[in-house]
Amino acid sequence: MRRVALKIAYIGSKFHGYQRQPDYRTVEGELLKAFFEAGVIEDTWKAHYSVAGRTDKGVHSTGNVISFITDEEIRLNYLNGLLPKDIKIVGEAKVPYGFKVRFPLSRTYTYIQPFNPFEKNDLDFEKMREAMTYFVGEHNFRNFSKRHEKNPNRKIFDVDMSLDENAMIFTVVGESFLWNMVRKMVTSMILVGKGELELEDIEKLLQSVDLREVIRLQPAPANGLILSDMNYKNIKFTEYEYPKNKLIEELKKQFMINEQEKYADAKLIDILSKKL
Numbered sequence: 001m002r003r004v005a006l007k008i009a010y011i012g013s014k015f016h017g018y019q020r021q022p023d024y025r026t027v028e029g030e031l032l033k034a035f036f037e038a039g040v041i042e043d044t045w046k047a048h049y050s051v052a053g054r055t056d057k058g059v060h061s062t063g064n065v066i067s068f069i070t071d072e073e074i075r076l077n078y079l080n081g082l083l084p085k086d087i088k089i090v091g092e093a094k095v096p097y098g099f100k101v102r103f104p105l106s107r108t109y110t111y112i113q114p115f116n117p118f119e120k121n122d123l124d125f126e127k128m129r130e131a132m133t134y135f136v137g138e139h140n141f142r143n144f145s146k147r148h149e150k151n152p153n154r155k156i157f158d159v160d161m162s163l164d165e166n167a168m169i170f171t172v173v174g175e176s177f178l179w180n181m182v183r184k185m186v187t188s189m190i191l192v193g194k195g196e197l198e199l200e201d202i203e204k205l206l207q208s209v210d211l212r213e214v215i216r217l218q219p220a221p222a223n224g225l226i227l228s229d230m231n232y233k234n235i236k237f238t239e240y241e242y243p244k245n246k247l248i249e250e251l252k253k254q255f256m257i258n259e260q261e262k263y264a265d266a267k268l269i270d271i272l273s274k275k276l
Contacts, residue, residue, distance in 0.1 A: 003048075003099055004074055005067045007091035007230075007237050009247055011254065012060040013223060014086060019054045027055070027087060031066065034082035040072045050101050052230050056180075058222035062090075063108070063229035067101035080243050085250040091239035099235070106157055108229040109182045111170040111220065113190065123193035125163065131192040131202050132159035135172075135185060139206040144185055144217065145178035152178060159185070171228075183219035190220075 008031070016024035020032070028051070035041040041049060049068040055061060080088050115121050135156045142152035155175040162169045170189070172182050188205065191197040197215070205211060 001069045001071055001097075003067060003069045003095050003097050005065055005093045005095045005099060005101060005235070005237075006074070006076075006089050007093075007239065008064050008066060009062045009088055009090045009244070010060065010064075011086040011247070011251060012055060012058050013254065015057065017055060017057040017059075018051065018064070027061075030084055030087055034079055035068075037082055038072075038075075038079055040070050040074060040079070041068055044068075052101050052104060053107065053227050055225075055227055056222050059225045059227065060223075061227040064227050065101050065104075065230045065232075067095065067099060069097070076240065076243070080246070085246070088243035088247045090243050090247070091237040093232075093235050093237040095235055099232075104230040104232050106173050106175060106231045107177065107227070108231070109172045109177070110226040110228045111172070111182060111186045112167055112224045112226070113170065113186060113220065114167045123190070124195065125161070125193065127199070128189050128193040129161060131189050131199055132161065134199070134202045134206060135159050140208045141178050141181055141206070142208065143205040143211050143215070144181045144188070146180050146219075147178065149178055154178060154181065161189075180219040183222065183225060184217045186220040186224075187217050191217075 008027075010027050012027075014025065015027050018027045020026055020028045032041065032044065032049075041047045047068040047070060049066070051067075052065040053061070055064065074092065076089050076092065083089070136159060138153060138155040140152050141154045142149065145152060154177060156172065157175070158171070158173040160171045162171075168190075170186055172185065188197060188202060192199065192202065201215060205215060205217075
């Protein structure tokens with residue numbers, strides 16, 4: 001028996017999250033279906049199967065990691081052939097038998113927030129960047145989660161924002177995250193940029209006092225979030241271009257469908273505006 005670690009990438013749009021759920025299409029459900037058919041896993045409990053990140057409905061990944069023990073040869077091309085077009089195994093790593101997939105040194109999330117073409121963009125980006133510095137370090141993130149966590153303290157290593165003409169791209173690197181934490185962090189930074197929250201509010205939100213009924217942070221939409229990477233001590237993944245290219249092909253198809261919908265929406269707005 002040996003333990004394997006596989007890096008998986010998926011387009012989250014048509015999945016009801018990562019974790020298996022009866023009567024819903026999920027990433028884990030599709031993965032296990034392929035593993036059972038290939039015979040690399042017969043029983044998830046006996047295989048000590050586990051995953052690094054259980055992403056929500058609509059969240060994408062380029063760097064989630066799963067791990068299990070098996071006697072069988074892992075043939076990635078065969079497994080990828082069994083998987084649907086919107087999930088691919090893009091890498092693998094040699095890991096020790098005691099490897100704990102749930103405990104990477106760091107996790108990286110990327111969040112894409114398009115600019116609203118129907119609103120004037122007058123965000124204060126400098127103030128937003130200043131707000132980012134408040135998150136770095138170990139803090140109580142109770143107010144950035146939807147759950148009542150036993151231990152809401154989390155350590156953030158870096159928060160960054162880059163801009164292009166169409167969107168803001170946020171990158172958050174941390175040891176671990178609470179449920180909805182990254183999406184609520186993004187919301188708070190945008191509210192700071194709009195002047196609806198002050199820097200002092202971010203500081204207050206990072207204290208142990210529960211302010212969720214006072215300052216209501218709605219999570220930013222799930223479809224902008226990407227679980228980008230996992231970093232493990234002394235573990236290096238070998239990544240493969242072929243499955244990445246297959247996923248890119250599917251992404252290009254979905255991109256054009258979304259573009260068609262976008263321009264159809266714009267035309268609908270134009271037609272209806274002329275009739276007002």
